[in-house]
Amino acid sequence: MRQQGTVLRTFLTVVGGALALLGLIGVYVQSLSLTDLMSFVSTPLGVTVWNHSHTWPYLLALGLVFIQLGNVRVEIGKWHLLIPGLSANSSAFYESVQEHVRKRRVPTASSRSVYACQRGVLGSIRRYLRIRGSYFTFDLLAAPFGEDFGFSWRCYYRPRLLERACLALPVLGWICYYLFFRYTRYTEDKGVFFQSAVHDSVKALVEREVDQRGLRALGEHQLQPIVSDLYRR
Numbered sequence: 001m002r003q004q005g006t007v008l009r010t011f012l013t014v015v016g017g018a019l020a021l022l023g024l025i026g027v028y029v030q031s032l033s034l035t036d037l038m039s040f041v042s043t044p045l046g047v048t049v050w051n052h053s054h055t056w057p058y059l060l061a062l063g064l065v066f067i068q069l070g071n072v073r074v075e076i077g078k079w080h081l082l083i084p085g086l087s088a089n090s091s092a093f094y095e096s097v098q099e100h101v102r103k104r105r106v107p108t109a110s111s112r113s114v115y116a117c118q119r120g121v122l123g124s125i126r127r128y129l130r131i132r133g134s135y136f137t138f139d140l141l142a143a144p145f146g147e148d149f150g151f152s153w154r155c156y157y158r159p160r161l162l163e164r165a166c167l168a169l170p171v172l173g174w175i176c177y178y179l180f181f182r183y184t185r186y187t188e189d190k191g192v193f194f195q196s197a198v199h200d201s202v203k204a205l206v207e208r209e210v211d212q213r214g215l216r217a218l219g220e221h222q223l224q225p226i227v228s229d230l231y232r233r
Contacts, residue, residue: 079225085147
């Protein structure tokens with residue numbers, strides 16, 4: 001069963017794209033000028049005396065809001081490693097990671113399996129382990145690749161629904177986001193701590209898999225994550 005959040009994001013993006021496209025076509029057909037559109041968006045929340053020509057800007061704005069709600073996500077770090085000759089069990093590895101994170105008591109951390117298509121909606125399904133912590137999401141893949149075995153993860157910052165709605169609303173929404181939800185240095189530090197804590201668990205378990213099978217020890221450079229430019233200081 002696919003993870004519901006992924007389906008919801010896809011639905012919002014598709015519906016938003018369709019509404020925005022319909023709104024653009026309507027604006028073009030109605031031959032609304034730039035002055036008309038600026039007049040529409042300059043009033044509080046676009047509240048104007050209603051007439052039929054306002055339908056299209058509303059659809060366009062609603063579509064953009066839907067797209068924003070479905071797609072606000074910022075990658076803060078990633079890591080991957082392919083180990084030649086390693087054979088491991090993905091499900092057992094995921095369970096070990098979940099147990100390791102629980103024992104470490106990473107604040108607000110929760111985990112579950114999610115599923116993604118390998119290619120297109122009719123493609124094969126691949127299982128990931130998703131670990132959430134406050135605003136952050138850590139997606140881990142452990143899977144065979146030919147005669148080898150690979151590990152990969154990506155960590156994202158994802159605002160909550162109300163915050164994404166503020167980001168999607170021009171001017172007034174942006175002001176509300178800045179006043180109440182803005183991304184702070186403390187938020188950034190929490191992301192670094194969360195990513196480091198979960199990665200340390202993954203790293204320890206990967207090293208255990210390698211050691212148990214008598215393979216060559218991993219170098220420190222192989223275990224270092226790639227940090228987003230947003231987190232470089």
